Amino acid sequence: MTFEAAGSDGVSQPIVPGGANKFLTFATREEYAQVRIIFFHCIHVMLKALVAFRLAEFDPHCAAIRRGLATVIPAHLLGLMTGAELERAVCGSGIDDQSLMVRFPSQTL
Numbered sequence: 001m002t003f004e005a006a007g008s009d010g011v012s013q014p015i016v017p018g019g020a021n022k023f024l025t026f027a028t029r030e031e032y033a034q035v036r037i038i039f040f041h042c043i044h045v046m047l048k049a050l051v052a053f054r055l056a057e058f059d060p061h062c063a064a065i066r067r068g069l070a071t072v073i074p075a076h077l078l079g080l081m082t083g084a085e086l087e088r089a090v091c092g093s094g095i096d097d098q099s100l101m102v103r104f105p106s107q108t109l
Contacts, residue, residue, distance in 0.1 A: 003032060005039060015039045 003019030004012040014020050015035055024032050069078060072090055081089065 003028075003035060005036070 001024040002012075003014060003016050003022040003024070005015050007013050012020070016022065022028070066075070066078065069075075069086075069090070073081070073086070078086070
């Protein structure tokens with residue numbers, strides 16, 4: 001066993017410089033334990049930061065969409081509507097009556 005850890009792709013990566021050539025022995029056991037603890041702590045911190053980033057990544061985009069929708073629907077009503085109700089309010093009901101389309105072909109229904 002060496003001073004390496006498997007990445008998410010399954011490929012071993014050294015966790016200290018030269019870790020691929022540094023073997024775990026009785027003499028190096030405490031160093032190995034400390035390095036692994038630090039290594040996994042760093043991964044934990046990075047994952048927490050990544051999750052926080054991902055959770056907030058689209059906040060500006062969603063805020064822009066909300067501002068745009070608020071020009072069509074009053075903002076205080078947006079949270080009270082289902083997706084289907086919002087679609088109907090913004091896009092209309094969508095008339096499927098073929099006879100209307102034949103009688104008024106140039107009109108937007």
